[in-house]
Amino acid sequence: MLNTTEENRRRHPLHPDHPVWLFGYGSLIYKADFPYLERAPASISGWTRRFWQGSHDHRGTPKNPGRVVTLIESPGTLCAGMAYRITPDVFEHLDHREKNGYLRFSTPMTFHTGEQENGLVYIATADNGAFLGEASEQHIAHHIAASHGPSGSNADYLLQLAEALRELGAHDAHVFHIEAALLRTGQPHPTKNSP
Incomplete structure (x- = not known):
């Protein structure tokens, strides 16, 4: 299995005394299983969320990977998410959580107040070994319906993400179309405390 932990440490050496902003656009919106100093809705420009990344370690298995979101370049598009101000030691946990193909990139973020900050974001690019790539939203929904992993x-990942985006007031046609297709397969809504 691909493991990007060490590469992320090399890419962004962090000063232990300087908090950093992190931008989350997938499960990081609704599953903050780490300590943070501040949390605020934010958006980044030029990227769109897509269910094109394989999950061999959380929402699937090495033999049957699930599908989770990554970011794809899309000029002029705004991607809504959640920003967290964290201490650098938290990346020990985050690098492990995002190890299946995700690399940290630096990005400007805009908060709902209009203020801007630079932050780090995990993106699984098309050249990583777990990338599954583009497929129809119907196909993705069927793939998601059949996938399950340790997390x-x-x-549940898809349905909780869709609900979190609604709570943010963010419309994401890709996510919502896949959600609708999934619900047509008879999938129940997740419980609030499901992993």
Whole structure:
């Protein structure tokens, strides 16, 4: 399995006394299983969320990977998410959580107040070994319906992400179309405390 932990440490050496902003656009919106100093809705420009990354370690298995979101370049597009101000030691946990193909990149973020900060974001690019690539939203929904991993069902990941985006007031046609297709397969809504 691809493991990007060490590469991320090399890419962004962090000063232990300087807090850093992190931008989350997938499960990091609703599953903050780490300590943070501040949390605020934010967006980044030029990127769009897509269910094109394989999950061999959380929402699937090495033999049957699930599908999770990554960011794809899309000029003029705004991607809504959640920003967290964290101490650098938290990346020990985050680098492990995002190890299956995700690399840290620096990005400007805009908060709902209009203020801007630079932050780090995990992106799984098309050249990583777990990338599954583009597929129809119907195909993705069927793939998600059949996938399950150590962190729970792939369906719960999708449904919780869709709900978190609604709570942010963010419309994401890609996510919502896949959600609708998944619900047509008879998938139940997730419980609030599901992993």
